[in-house]
Amino acid sequence: MVHTPPSAPRFASQIEEERGQCRLDVDTIYRVSEILSRSLDYRQTMRDVLAALADAGLGRGLIIVIDAESGDLMVNAVHGFDASAFTPVRYQSGEGVLGMVFEAGETIIVDAPGRDPRFLNRLGIYDSTLPFIAAPIAAGERQLGVLGVQPDVAGAGILAECARFVEMIANLIGQSVRLALKVDEEKKSLAEERDSLRRTVRGRYGFDNIVGRSAAMRRIFDQVRLVAKWNTTVLIRGETGTGKELIANAIHYNSPRARAPYVRLNCATLPESLLESELFGHEKGSFTGAVGARKGRFESADGGSLFLDEIGEISPAFQAKLLRVLQEGEFERVGGNRTLKVDVRVIAATHRDLEAAVDAGDFREDLYYRLNVMPILLPALRERSEDIPDLARHLIVRIGEQQGRALTLQESAVRRLTQYSWPGNVRELENCLERAAVMSENGVIDAELIRLDRFRQAVSPGGRSSQHSAPSVAEPPPSERHESYDAGEPSERDRVIAALEQAGWVQAKAARLLGMTPRQIAYRIQTLAIEVKQF
Numbered sequence: 001m002v003h004t005p006p007s008a009p010r011f012a013s014q015i016e017e018e019r020g021q022c023r024l025d026v027d028t029i030y031r032v033s034e035i036l037s038r039s040l041d042y043r044q045t046m047r048d049v050l051a052a053l054a055d056a057g058l059g060r061g062l063i064i065v066i067d068a069e070s071g072d073l074m075v076n077a078v079h080g081f082d083a084s085a086f087t088p089v090r091y092q093s094g095e096g097v098l099g100m101v102f103e104a105g106e107t108i109i110v111d112a113p114g115r116d117p118r119f120l121n122r123l124g125i126y127d128s129t130l131p132f133i134a135a136p137i138a139a140g141e142r143q144l145g146v147l148g149v150q151p152d153v154a155g156a157g158i159l160a161e162c163a164r165f166v167e168m169i170a171n172l173i174g175q176s177v178r179l180a181l182k183v184d185e186e187k188k189s190l191a192e193e194r195d196s197l198r199r200t201v202r203g204r205y206g207f208d209n210i211v212g213r214s215a216a217m218r219r220i221f222d223q224v225r226l227v228a229k230w231n232t233t234v235l236i237r238g239e240t241g242t243g244k245e246l247i248a249n250a251i252h253y254n255s256p257r258a259r260a261p262y263v264r265l266n267c268a269t270l271p272e273s274l275l276e277s278e279l280f281g282h283e284k285g286s287f288t289g290a291v292g293a294r295k296g297r298f299e300s301a302d303g304g305s306l307f308l309d310e311i312g313e314i315s316p317a318f319q320a321k322l323l324r325v326l327q328e329g330e331f332e333r334v335g336g337n338r339t340l341k342v343d344v345r346v347i348a349a350t351h352r353d354l355e356a357a358v359d360a361g362d363f364r365e366d367l368y369y370r371l372n373v374m375p376i377l378l379p380a381l382r383e384r385s386e387d388i389p390d391l392a393r394h395l396i397v398r399i400g401e402q403q404g405r406a407l408t409l410q411e412s413a414v415r416r417l418t419q420y421s422w423p424g425n426v427r428e429l430e431n432c433l434e435r436a437a438v439m440s441e442n443g444v445i446d447a448e449l450i451r452l453d454r455f456r457q458a459v460s461p462g463g464r465s466s467q468h469s470a471p472s473v474a475e476p477p478p479s480e481r482h483e484s485y486d487a488g489e490p491s492e493r494d495r496v497i498a499a500l501e502q503a504g505w506v507q508a509k510a511a512r513l514l515g516m517t518p519r520q521i522a523y524r525i526q527t528l529a530i531e532v533k534q535f
């Protein structure tokens with residue numbers, strides 16, 4: 001509502017005279033509505049609106065909008081004022097003319113700002129000889145801001161007309177401002193969520209979560225800290241379950257690429273044809289089933305890191321393709337002829353004896369050298385048994401969190417754990433503790449509940465555990481001997497399930513543990529009716 005007496009029709013001819021260059025017409029409203037529907041950049045939109053108003057004769061204008069967080073009114077856009085004199089200003093609701101318009105939700109016309117005590121001119125940019133009109137910007141019941149203009153006209157009639165026009169434009173702006181504020185709020189809440197997730201991920205993959213006080217582990221931490229900050233390719237070696245993936249995660253999340261994508265791929269889990277399209281992507285129709293073009297993991301990891309687990313399992317043909325992308329950072333999608341270039345830091349891991357594979361001609365020597373720039377060799381758990389008590393306590397807290405209850409690990413259990421040689425390393429220790437936790441009704445885990453893996457003793461001579469020629473289990477004292485430990489040969493089904501559990505249900509890994517081919521284990525899973533767990 002405008003606080004001036006209506007001008008028409010008594011002043012019609014006079015208004016025409018006062019109008020001068022002022023053209024407050026439908027064309028201007030059309031232009032403003034077009035600007036509002038055109039752009040998603042709301043600050044630019046507001047500047048464009050003010051520019052359109054200036055073309056129509058409202059030479060100087062500004063828009064203030066409420067800041068959702070502080071509740072202050074912030075200058076959002078200005079036009080026609082001396083920008084060099086302009087510094088960002090906050091108003092409180094009710095403060096000065098702009099604050100009053102915001103609070104009352106009513107339009108104000110100030111004939112001579114220089115003489116009006118309500119006019120603070122904190123911006124120091126107004127022309128005190130020109131009138132000032134300010135109209136509230138609102139959406140529904142909600143006050144969002146104020147549109148203020150200084151038209152280069154004088155006379156009560158034309159000012160009242162200007163004020164109605166400014167009110168009309170302020171109404172048009174309202175919905176855009178509401179949407180922009182909503183988008184800002186959502187963006188902020190998404191950014192907060194992202195930052196909190198990042199903090200969680202960094203915490204989870206920080207060094208605090210990698211347990212190990214042994215000299216061997218302290219050396220590993222030093223290596224990880226040093227290599228993390230460079231783009232150097234890292235090759236992490238170690239038996240299954242020694243924490244290779246954990247170390248790869250720590251390298252990425254403690255590197256300058258921590259905020260960029262981190263993409264992982266287990267090379268042993270996919271057949272060669274799929275592996276290629278998974279890593280390099282494919283173009284539409286490049287093979288049966290390729291209904292659309294798809295980015296590969298190399299493209300997805302651009303700017304970040306790519307963790308290639310089980311790198312020792314890839315075929316010689318695929319090794320050649322990988323070598324090219326490692327050397328030149330270039331590749332083509334499957335079925336495509338466009339050469340793509342990426343900036344990806346590669347972290348690879350394998351449990352395999354790559355040197356022997358090179359000697360046997362199974363692994364390309366040039367690729368071996370490309371990958372082995374910075375090798376990190378993780379010790380087996382039996383080589384750092386002093387870490388077992390810390391690891392067990394750390395893992396039991398984690399398992400307790402998953403189960404939503406506090407678990408207590410008794411000293412007798414810890415003693416028993418240190419007597420075993422852990423061919424499946426930390427993963428096997430983790431599985432053993434999880435089984436014990438499941439079996440414990442009151443959350444207390446004593447030696448009785450520590451059932452060491454019978455499967456280990458029954459692995460075929462061709463299986464991986466045969467590498468560990470030392471007996472898998474140190475003989476426990478008779479008082480701690482458990483009946484399941486002494487039980488006879490496990491059934492074929494138990495053996496396969498135990499291997500699958502130990503391999504985290506990665507079939508290719510379980511097959512290796514059992515000395516089978518992936519095809520053989522898939523057949524056993526089917527014939528023994530084993531329900532495969534998906535993670």
Ligand SMILES: Nc1ncnc2c1ncn2[C@@H]1O[C@H](COP(=O)(O)OP(=O)(O)OP(=O)(O)O)[C@@H](O)[C@H]1O
Pocket residue numbers: 209210211212238239240241242243244245246247309351391394426427430503509
């Ligand atoms: N030093 C450690 N501190 C805490 N947890 C560990 C440590 N090492 C391994 N773990 C845990 O043990 C499990 C196996 O680790 P991870 O998957 O990193 O092993 P891996 O060497 O990559 O195994 P694989 O070769 O079978 O893929 C994970 O749950 C991991 O969190």
